Amino acid sequence: MTTALITGASRGIGAHAARRLAADGVTVLAGCRTPSAATGLDHPGIHPIALDVTDDASVAAAVKHVQETFGALDVVVNNAAIVGTTTPPDEAGAEDLREAYETNVFGPVRVTRAFLPLLRRGEHPRLVLVSSSLGSFTDMADWRWANHPHLPYTSSKAALNMVGVMYAKTMPDVLVTVVNPGFTATDLNDHQGTQTLDEGTDALVAAVLDTTGPSGRFVEREGERAW
Numbered sequence: 001m002t003t004a005l006i007t008g009a010s011r012g013i014g015a016h017a018a019r020r021l022a023a024d025g026v027t028v029l030a031g032c033r034t035p036s037a038a039t040g041l042d043h044p045g046i047h048p049i050a051l052d053v054t055d056d057a058s059v060a061a062a063v064k065h066v067q068e069t070f071g072a073l074d075v076v077v078n079n080a081a082i083v084g085t086t087t088p089p090d091e092a093g094a095e096d097l098r099e100a101y102e103t104n105v106f107g108p109v110r111v112t113r114a115f116l117p118l119l120r121r122g123e124h125p126r127l128v129l130v131s132s133s134l135g136s137f138t139d140m141a142d143w144r145w146a147n148h149p150h151l152p153y154t155s156s157k158a159a160l161n162m163v164g165v166m167y168a169k170t171m172p173d174v175l176v177t178v179v180n181p182g183f184t185a186t187d188l189n190d191h192q193g194t195q196t197l198d199e200g201t202d203a204l205v206a207a208v209l210d211t212t213g214p215s216g217r218f219v220e221r222e223g224e225r226a227w
């Protein structure tokens with residue numbers, strides 16, 4: 001029996017991954033800022049838990065709850081993210097970046113460190129970081145995404161990619177996978193994404209279920225991709 005925590009599971013990709021994994025027999029701990037407001041999580045295998053990734057006390061309370069209620073955790077999926085401000089790069093200030101980094105970079109670091117001891121008690125500890133092609137130096141240096149010049153989001157996802165690389169290099173006992181869902185219709189992009197939720201969760205679901213690795217890959221539904 002696999003137990004997986006997903007942050008930002010109240011809607012979008014996180015909620016859909018929770019539904020797919022629960023249907024596959026995974027016990028899903030669906031981290032939500034406001035569990036009572038989450039919809040579409042009514043499956044016996046999904047257990048909504050209160051978790052705000054920007055809040056130390058919320059994360060600590062979630063660790064305690066998971067420890068006391070479930071006793072084990074095999075996978076942590078850091079999925080929660082915000083777009084942040086879309087101020088042009090030459091006008092964006094530290095406050096713009098700080099807001100996005102608080103959720104997209106510091107959040108996953110905060111959640112990962114807090115849950116690692118519980119994760120490491122299991123046989124196949126797995127860590128999934130949900131990133132984006134907008135955090136890829138290969139893609140962005142080519143400027144294939146000229147309509148997404150959002151400094152807070154793109155740079156936060158690039159930073160998250162390096163967090164994933166460093167975790168993979170330094171924690172050989174944890175299988176680390178960085179996932180690009182692909183452009184998927186969710187609230188994040190006002191449902192302009194061209195992929196369905198099924199397509200947008202393929203790589204995430206595969207990463208959660210993978211116990212062999214190798215660790216330290218950046219993957220999408222078509223396979224491994226360039227950083």
Ligand SMILES: NC(=O)c1ccc[n+]([C@@H]2O[C@H](COP(=O)([O-])OP(=O)(O)OC[C@H]3O[C@@H](n4cnc5c(N)ncnc54)[C@H](OP(=O)(O)O)[C@@H]3O)[C@@H](O)[C@H]2O)c1
Nearest residue numbers: 008010011012013033052053080081132183184186187188
């Ligand atoms: N959709 C795409 O095209 C696309 C493409 C590439 C990468 N991604 C990545 O995929 C992931 C999921 O995106 P999505 O499209 O599903 O976005 P979404 O529909 O906007 O959902 C974002 C989720 O993150 C949660 N969240 C935000 N701040 C949080 C916090 N401080 N603590 C806990 N949860 C928080 C939201 O919770 P609330 O309901 O409480 O706000 C919501 O559940 C993100 O990492 C995103 O960067 C998405």
